[in-house]
Amino acid sequence: EVQLVQSGAEVKKPGESLKISCKGSGYSFTSYWIGWVRQMPGKGLEWMGIIYPGDSDTRYSPSFQGQVTISADKSISTAYLQWSSLKASDTAMYYCVRRVGATKTPFDWGQGTLVTVSS
Amino acid sequence: QSALTQPASVSGSPGQSITISCTGTSSDVGSYNLVSWYQQHPGKAPKLMIYEGSKRPSGVSNRFSGSKSGNTASLTISGLQAEDEADYYCCSYAGSSTFEGYVFGTGTKVTVL
Numbered sequence: 001e002v003q004l005v006q007s008g009a010e011v012k013k014p015g016e017s018l019k020i021s022c023k024g025s026g027y028s029f030t031s032y033w034i035g036w037v038r039q040m041p042g043k044g045l046e047w048m049g050i051i052y053p054g055d056s057d058t059r060y061s062p063s064f065q066g067q068v069t070i071s072a073d074k075s076i077s078t079a080y081l082q083w084s085s086l087k088a089s090d091t092a093m094y095y096c097v098r099r100v101g102a103t104k105t106p107f108d109w110g111q112g113t114l115v116t117v118s119s
Numbered sequence: 120q121s122a123l124t125q126p127a128s129v130s131g132s133p134g135q136s137i138t139i140s141c142t143g144t145s146s147d148v149g150s151y152n153l154v155s156w157y158q159q160h161p162g163k164a165p166k167l168m169i170y171e172g173s174k175r176p177s178g179v180s181n182r183f184s185g186s187k188s189g190n191t192a193s194l195t196i197s198g199l200q201a202e203d204e205a206d207y208y209c210c211s212y213a214g215s216s217t218f219e220g221y222v223f224g225t226g227t228k229v230t231v232l
Contacts, residue, residue: 045223059219104212105155105170
């Protein structure tokens, strides 16, 4: 069974750094792209970017380029989303999602990580 | 990449059919047969209901069907049930020479009367 298990909720202050994780299991982690999706409170889904763990090829949505860093450690089947300096506007639920091959479909979703940024 | 346009809300009585539209552009919905639909219940992660426009993943009820015409995709839920009450999002692949990613719809709240 394919599973994407994300790290737990975080409460941070503006200006702090943060790295959240997404651990894949039940499939070949290096063979599937992993994407990240933001959902701000009461709002819709937004595509942030995607990484291919096999070679760490990473593509960002223009809206998120320079705002976050996506990475992966294939030795532990884990993808990451990180911020160097959080803002209150980063408060949101963040989902990782596995893209399935030729369908180019964001198929399997993690349970989400709630990030709250407040002074 | 602008969000795909969906109606804010759609409602129906149990047993009825409803259709949710998803309008994009020739750069996303119109260019690819790669529209997917997601169901999201409150406090839960999105769940894939339709992919490649009309295909259902294993385990998804055949009451859910998808189609596309031009720049508009549609999701139809037939035999509406109380458990179908949720938010629904469409999503289209929107790859180009400068963008490798997706655009989501604005979301539709489905209410079962």
